[in-house]
Amino acid sequence: MDPGRQLALDAGGADFLVDTANVVRATELTDGRPAHLERLTLLCEALAGFARDESAQVYAVVDRTLLSDPHLSPAERATLARWAAEGRVEVLPWADPRLLELAHALDMPVVSRDNYVDFHRRYPWIPGNTDTFLLPVPDAGGRGVAVVPRIMPVVEEARISLKEEQNELHAVGLHDRRGSGVRERVFRRSWHCPEPGCRLFGPDARAAAPMPGYRQGVPRCPEHAAPLADAGPAPARVLAKIRVDGVLRTRFTVVEGDLVTVGRFPDGPGRIALFPWLEEGVRRLISRDHLRVTVRGGALRVSDTSHNGSTVRRRDAPPVPLRPGREWTLRPGQVVELYEGVELLLSGRRYTLAPDDGERDPHPPPRPEDSAPTMLRPPDPAGGASGGIRGPGPGGGRKPGRRRRRR
């Protein structure tokens, strides 16, 4: 059977979306060949059976690399190229964003083995989803293909960050998906740009400058494209982030030896002002200088300088108040809570790509009351300690969204 007639010319008229390269390279499906175009044909048959409709239409999105995959025969590559020319498959450098965009917009099932972890933040309906994704599996006879509904995994936030980071590193040439992984050497050194007055890698550049690009085997200035000179070992840096009511507001880099002040409206350099993200009632319960953050020995150290105090939540232990004057070494999985829902934590990212790459709201200008003294928190009638605890724990804050879908 030629699946050509089942391949839809436009997504709007299709019944299923297919992550084509993912299916064609699914070695568990048939004979174990690293890539086999027949798997797409068998999948189309399986989908017609699944839909109980011989004419079920499939919209196939294809990663461009599949068209030159050496594991396909010349005849298979020619067939793919013909389908692409006829508009029966959509060919893109990376199929995933397009597939999910279509699934989201058209409410259509996706056939893939991929968990799409790097898209869980953009599409909060993916983790835990039970009705949008189908898994191709060998059929009972072992010669064909069947499809079964999938439950998408709920992945820890730090793993999502790492996956997103890999994609960003890949885009600037600092991550090699097939080879060595992250080009660590680039991150362990400081770099200088030969261009006079370079904003990013000049002599006055901040230590938390963005990472260089990487092309033709050398790190390069992203602005001037010039090869960068090695200026010695880089100081330790740690990435932290601010989350307010479960929403990531900003990430910032703390460099060994620097002091960063986090608060409602701190003074001086190296400050993270929280006031734009705080609700009216919360603003004045957060002190202007609430926390001081430094890096020593490669670890993030936090101390409280506030009126109302902060609390450290831990994964497997009771929360502890952060006592004034005492430094706390923040570990992965721990969260410093400045007030319910206002949190400082370590980023799952290991590398600085930009000095500040959080999703920021446009900052409204501060108002006089933002620099006013902090209001003392009224005593808790329930008798709880300062810094009431809520939320499902360090990874949480936001329940995995689950979109109900019509089928």
Ligand SMILES: [Zn+2]
């Ligand atoms: Zn430069």
